[in-house]
Amino acid sequence: MSGLRPRLSDSAWLNDEALQRILAMLDRDGEEARVVGGAVRNAMIGEPVREVDIATTAAPEEIIRRAQAAHLRAIPTGIEHGTVTLLANGIPFEVTTLREDVETYGRKARVAFGRDWQRDAERRDFTINALSASRDGAVYDYVGGLADLDARRLRFIGDPAARIAEDYLRILRFFRFHAAYGEGAPDAAALHACIEARDGLRSLSRERVRMELLKLVVARRAAEALGVMGDAGLLVTILGGVPYLSSFEKMAAIEAAVGEEPDAIRRLGALAIFVSEDADRLFERLRLSNAEHGRLFAMADGWWRNGGDIAPQTARALLYRLGAAGYADRVMLSWTRSRDVPDNERRQHLLALPARWQPPACPIAAADLMARGVAKGPALGAALRRAEAAWIAADFPSDPATIAAMADRAAGSSPPDNA
Structure with missing residues (x-):
């Protein structure tokens, strides 16, 4: 499907001065520029627009030439792939030249810069990520993304197996985007392709897996998506250990009950941590930061001793040793492994200790x-x-x-x- 779609002309993010300046600079003299991907997707369903990416028919050298003429800083952050970062009013915008596959062989493709918006859209991963919008707010859809957004359905563009073979990280991205934007069961063809290709996850860099997994665990329907992944045998491949899905689901419910924002590391702990060795395994497997490893290690260190019936003095000692964030991690993990419901008043009172009492500094120096x-x-x-x-x-x-x-x-x- 192609053609004009509903306009976003009244959107504050699209009318931002810096964005409009870049679009106007690129969208003239025989070239065209549009906002692409997540910004358009989120705007169409009323979700916050946090990052704005731009695509253009202009070649990278022309992007840089026009930016310099307009006194904008141009940074060739990925120029071999056609990407230049432009700074306007101190805000970075990624600008990428349209691309098309001119030859495909196995998992590789020889890519050339192009001028065809439809062919560029067809190279993207999911239909809902292939929308584009011109600077006047006109929305273009070439692959059925708007219908899928309306249905809250996540589909690969074209053959799911072929799209996954291009980049096995798309397995994780499928579940992450389904958890964030989907409703109901995952697309059957996509799920089957993900399961068939699961061994490809082992070929991915640990950094890329970490990035996607930490985004997935805080998504709106993460518990359901992780449950499907567990049933399909994907989580064991990623985590290298047994997933604790009921603990994860309860952590999300506790966060909602006490008004806490979803926390990726805390949720990862609920999903994958039982003893301290689990923290060490995830540290290596996901190339976590030292701070992330430290949080997981502290969560695992005797969480079973911190039930809802611990004495107030013991709770204060725990808060003193761990600090407010570490205390919350430990108390909430223990809560997820108990029979206490998320609105349990005793547990909530225990969790709220840092709001009532701040540990003093030791007076003996x-x-x-x-x-x-x-x-x-x-x-x-x-x-x-x-x-x-x-x-x-x-x-x-x-x-x-x-x-x-x-x-x-x-x-x-x-x-x-x-x-």
Whole structure:
């Protein structure tokens, strides 16, 4: 299907000064430029437009020439693929020359720059991602994307198996986009192709898998999509371990019940973490950052001890050691593995502890212990740890006499009370 579709001319994002400046610069003198992909898709269904990509008939060299003439900075971020990043009013816009496959062999294709909007659309992955819009708001649809948007249906363009063979990451992208925009069961032909091609996931870089997976787990219908992936045997291939789908589903329900925004790492922990070794495995398998690995490791470290009936003093000690974010991670993971429902008041009260109580700084410092005769070096570090442990065990006292007594005991050779 092709031709003009409903206009987006009243959209604030499309009328943005910086965007209109770039479109006007490229959309003249025999060349054409349009917004493509996700921005048009989201605008058509009332979702926020966060990134705006532009396609044009102009060759990369012409894009750069026009940008320089208009005093815009042009960065050749992917010029071998026809992509130039233009900066207007400090905002980056990716501008890509239309492309078409001139020869396909196996998983590879020789690509040439083109001028045919339909052929460019047919190279994209899903019908809903192949929409384009001119600067006056006219929407173009060449592959049935608008009908699929109306039906909340995700379909590959053309043969699903052929599209997946071009890039196996499209398996993950299929489930991610279905979770974000789809309704009902996944497209049968696409699902079958994803299952048949699942071994191709092993060929993908860990960074690309991580990127798609972290986007998938926070999507609107992530639990349903992950359930289908689990039934199809795809999750074990990706995670390298057993997925805890009921824990994941409950984490999403708890976030909604307490007003928390979906958190990708916390949800990944609910899905894939049971013991600390799981965090190490995901760190290697997904090339997570050190901070992400640290969060998952802390979530796994004894979550089963932090039930809804833990004593207030124990909860305060946990908050002191983990900080507010780590405390929420641990408490919520424990909650997902319990029988308590998402609106359980006891669990919600426990989770809200950081709003009622902020951990104080330990009042016993190195100088206090040195004044009591402890020399610098390993002995001082050990004494500081004894002092802090005693202070935590006593539930964070603040009166000077108690603190001084703790410092005296920590500086001595005997262990502190309640050690």
